Amino acid sequence: MNGPAPSEANQSAQFDFLQLSGKTFLVLGVANKKSVAYAIAKTIELAGGRVIYSVRSESRRESTAKLLRDKDVRICDVEQQSEIDALADALAADGVMLDGLVHSIAFADYPEGIRPFHETTRKQFLQAIDISAYSLISLCNALKDRFQRDASVVTIGISTTRMASESYGFMAPIKAALESSLAFLTKSFSRFSRVRFNAVAAGLLKTSASAGIPGYVDSYLYAEQVIPRGEAVNTDEVAQTAVFLLSPRSSGITAQSLVVDAGMSINYFDASVVAAVTKAQLG
Template sequence: MSEREPAFDFLSLSDKTVLVMGVANKKSVAYRIANILESCGVNVIYTLRSEARRESLAKLLAGRTTLICDVEDQAQIDAMAAKLKSDGVELAGLVHSIAFADYPEGIRPFHETTRQQFLQAIDISAFSLTSVCNALKDCFANDASVVTIGISTTRMASESYGFMAPIKAALESSLAFLTKSFSRFSEVRFNAVAAGLLKTSASAGIPGYVDSYLYAEKVIPRGRAVSTDEVASTAVFLISPRSSGITAQSVVVDAGMSINYFDASVVSAVTSADVD
């Protein structure tokens, strides 16, 4: 990560503290967000899922403050919040980049999703945002910004994403309710970056995802997929005071894919294949 001081603090983030949740490796969206935040002079505190994850990231996060917090365990969430509060930490922002879905038998039809799969996924990927924010409410600055990572559309029934679209829809819906709820005692904002298909280690493990990613590159007008840094840069903007008028929103970052499904070359390729 860059140790340079920002030449001009356009985003007004210098010397502020932001908590980043969800770093798994150097390709993680959370890591790229943290990287940009640090280049803006932000003090980033990292929460990691386990001691094993902390050990695996020891070199990558050398010299950084790391806390253990498995969001499936409320006691760990509470302990993390208590630690920050006892240390007198005031958070200008929270980055929630956490998602998990279990596909032990690969991607199956949505109606075959098991109760255990769905409830675990919604607990980790959606409810954890509410649980963490409630625990941290006394640590947030009055005008803090919370940013989570969603997907570009929760209405596209993509088979390669399994049952995660409904989970992300729940996450997205919670933004409005958290904004309203927190408005009773603060000006904390809640937004999401609704990302298009990304090339990350996590996504590579989803059955069928790579083919969808390659298709996205064909549909996107510029001919190349959304980069992790493009998503990360948008998240940093939403964390910053420069986005103070934006709350309860999902900002789509898909490089225009949603406007180009009927691109002539794509349509031609499909219809020609049908003829053959």
């Protein structure tokens, strides 16, 4: 006689496929429940891992208080080296060793909306690269003694840095710098550890941050027409890929950007899209 089917919790206990149970991860970048960082953190916790959250300010901690109730939330504005160092010192004082880090941070200032790329100001570009790309390097350097020897670091990139999308402003070159740094971090850390560095190169996502980019919504709707399945990538799909890269199951993957775009890049010349464009031109 067959007994009752095992619950999800029992199944997880019997076979922890991702091998995350009992491991500790630092997740930076939660702003609200639509954040990619939050989706990643939830997935880690469902897999049995522990998450330490880091938000950029006290006001952000207050705005996410309900969302992150009873969670371990630290403050770190990555534009301030002193706060990065303070975060590392606090984790050391608490005896925390990290099995992984999630860097889901990006910022670009568009005070006059999206302008032609050649009009990007020095201030805009340097601030964006500081927050969105250099912060990964600075965090990893500060936390190098907090990482377990075989820890995994995952950042969030974009599906292509070669597509000159006007709706994304000057962020593609910034993301290219972020993704290029993965190879150099992997190489330099290999001198004393086996820490891995990878990115999830995500297609267009519906997040609160992206909704604030001028013209982004139209590009998102276009992407849904180009994607073979007719549906854009969602944050859970990106989160699940990120958690796989954080896990020991991806131990042979490093210095890579794993594209999650639901096939958008293979379908730009879909017959229906081409027909719609040519019909509009002829009309």
